[in-house]
Amino acid sequence: MATKRIGILTAGGDAPGLNAAIRGFGKAAIAEHGWKLIGFRDGMRGLAENRYTELDAKALSGILTTGGTMLGTSRDKVHRMVVDGEVRDMIPTIVENVEKDKLDALVCLGGGGTAKNARRLMDAGINVLHLPKTIDNDIVHTDTSFGFSTALEIATEAVDRLHSTAHSHHRIILTEIMGHRAGWLALGAGVAGGADVILLPEVPYSVEAIAERIERRRKHGSSFSVVAVAEGARSVKDAEELAHAQALVKDASSPELKAMAKKGVKALEASHRANTFTLAEQLEAATGLEARVTILGYVQRGGTPNAADRLLGTRLGVAGANAIAAGKFGVMVADRGHDTALVPLKEVAGKVKYVPRDHEWIKAARAVGTALGD
Ligand SMILES: Nc1ncnc2c1ncn2[C@@H]1O[C@H](COP(=O)(O)OP(=O)(O)O)[C@@H](O)[C@H]1O
Ligand SMILES: O=P(O)(O)OC[C@H]1O[C@](O)(COP(=O)(O)O)[C@@H](O)[C@@H]1O
Ligand SMILES: [Mg+2]
DSSP states (O other): OOOOEEEEEEOSSOOTTHHHHHHHHHHIIIIITOOEEEEESTHHHHHHTTOEEEEOTGGGTTOTTOOSOTTOOOOOBTTBEEETTEEEOOHHHHHHHHHHTTOSEEEEEESHHHHHHHHHHHHTTOOEEEEEEETTOOOTTSSOOEEHHHHHHHHHHHHHHHHHHHHHHTEEEEEEESOSSOOHHHHHHHHHHTOSEEEBTTBOBOHHHHHHHHHHHHHTTOOOEEEEEETTOOBHHHHHHHHHHHHHHHHOSSHHHHHHHHHHHHHHHHTHHHHHHHHHHHHHHHHSSEEEEEEOGGGGGOSOOOHHHHHHHHHHHHHHHHHHHTTOOSEEEEEETTEEEEEEGGGTTTOOOOOOTTOHHHHHHHHTTOBOOO
16 A cells, blocks of 8 residues: 655644644654655645645654744635735645645644635545644634643733733733634633733623723722733624624625625724724723733744643644544544544534633633623
């Protein structure tokens, strides 16, 4: 039997633990199964352009603890890629490349967008496997994804550090934490860092409710407050506007109207940065306290992965190699407690794991006196 040739790529935002997962999958593929590993550069773009390098054992050495992705990444969509200034469906080209490169399977490490791309490639006949990566923790049917744990530690440390400066200056400090759809990172870091207010995309806020909480703290002798704001957090009014725009996309009667409605949703989603600064001004006006904004940004996903993400990346990578050896394709390797499970891509692609409003983390936050702004 000919030696199997397996392609691997990383797509979407980078996240700590990607290299650990490449290494975990690759070492098992090469040493345990005797396969050849082909690493595509820059996600789906490199796959479409057939830019790759063979990864041998030596190439996988020394990457366990490194941040980012040794392969590079991009946010390209396989069916709508900008090539030479034109939007093109690159799926046929990718299918050709996979045949030319004699690949038996393609492993895609990424988040929700990557699951959608992987599903499109699966539908085109490619043997795909998906490993869940994202600092947002918003992939369905898996306990968690690599990147989240490290980002949670970084964001928690930031909340801790902002406490002492907020306290010293009697200020409100709003810290914007990544997560434009789901608020897991802001919620986790807010609870772990003891934020006074946590604002999530899933729980629309009112400025009055937040100001009331800050005032109450002041009456009890705490003249400062730390507010953990998820990127996608919105006021009740803005959330209604977004829901309305999303409904327009769903109900659009033609592709043209759908494209227009989607643009409207994108514009509203992109307004989050302004939202945090606007909220700071509104809280200053309502409380008379000074307010400052700290955007944590890319610091949250840069640098070395923590032990949990190295372990998770390695486990999922090895489980992915075992899945391919067993002939299982069109699946995501999910984390389930101390075990892994294979979930069909059609159950993952296009779905988002939101924070349920009655989630235990939300109940715990409320129980220790943290406001959710509702
Ligand atoms: N995560 C944290 N990191 C560092 N200092 C903190 C943290 N949480 C609270 N503090 C400090 O504890 C003191 C009391 O804070 P406060 O928010 O008023 O009460 P509580 O301890 O009940 O949250 C303040 O000096 C504050 O700066
Ligand atoms: O890297 P970009 O394009 O600026 O995107 C930022 C977004 O990427 C994330 O870091 C997560 O990306 P993924 O969903 O691709 O893992 C979000 O938290 C953040 O909102
Ligand atoms: Mg506190």
